[in-house]
Amino acid sequence: MSPLVAYLLSLADDRLILGHRLSEWCGHAPILEEDIALANIALDCIGQSALLYGIAAEAEGNVRTADQLVYFREGVEYRNLLLVEQTNGDFARTIVRQFLYDAFGILLFERLQRSTHAPLAAVAQKAYKELKYHFRHSSHWVVRLGDGTEESISRTQRAVNDLWRYTDEMFGAGFPEAELITSGTAVDPQLLRQEWRTSVEGIFAQTSLTIPDANTVMLTGGRTGRHTENLGHLLAEMQIVARSYPEIAW
């Protein structure tokens, strides 16, 4: 697989898996309005992934369709961040996962609008607009929960402590390939680390939340297909219909 295809797939997988996780809230959110908000954000994520899979398939020479990329790849072929596949847990955990990603995604897609790979730049323009709203939504909730009641603060802090170990992967060295960064196709994620940190600290400063110790053990592996067990369960549910009825149309 070419570095370009791998990169486009990683971006698409991040959006798809996060969107699918959010869609699991549909009908279960704490209140009607939030149910609709989460479903809207899920649709944005899945919509962005569909566009990204489209340009990934094209970059691959149209040997597989977007649907084949989604429904007929195994877990080890998925390249999403471990963060986005983590389970929803309670509402605080879903919000923290979303916030940690959004704070990264908004920086990434802002820069991808200037990618030298024109189809990616075009998708990034649409995605960036949506991500700005996602960040506004998730960061507002982090402040409300993290500056709320004793219970909301403790649940939110627990989610932060639990999910923090997956944040280093967003800025990992070695991905994407250096040639993509040099050619201006991809963004070097290491350059986003400090800005992300400042953004997260700025939101946490409005709350009683604290950032975990610098010596937290960090987990990585998603970009090379080494996932947590959570991805397998998610894919089983997402792929079952397409795999049971491969020719189905509706």
Next chain:
Amino acid sequence: MNAPHQQPDDQWDLWEVFLQEGENEPHTHAGSIRAADAENALQNARDVFSRRGAVKNLWIVRSRDIVATVPGDTASFFEPGSDKVYRHPQFYRFTLADELWKKP
């Protein structure tokens, strides 16, 4: 007497949502939502009412901040001097669609 928008204590505040759909259009009432604070209300209004439409602007207001007449006011407020219709601004009826408002 109950206020028209009185609500049980275990619910978030009720807010009324007004959408402006075009540059020079008036804001019209779209419905109501529940929300914990103003920013949350703006976001919920956006997600519930505006996502699929062409919306230029959103207004929200806490329902309890709306001052309203009650049924007992109807006679004295709305049924005076019906023989002198010209006293009321509605006599000079026009709508935004009228040619008067349109530039040539």
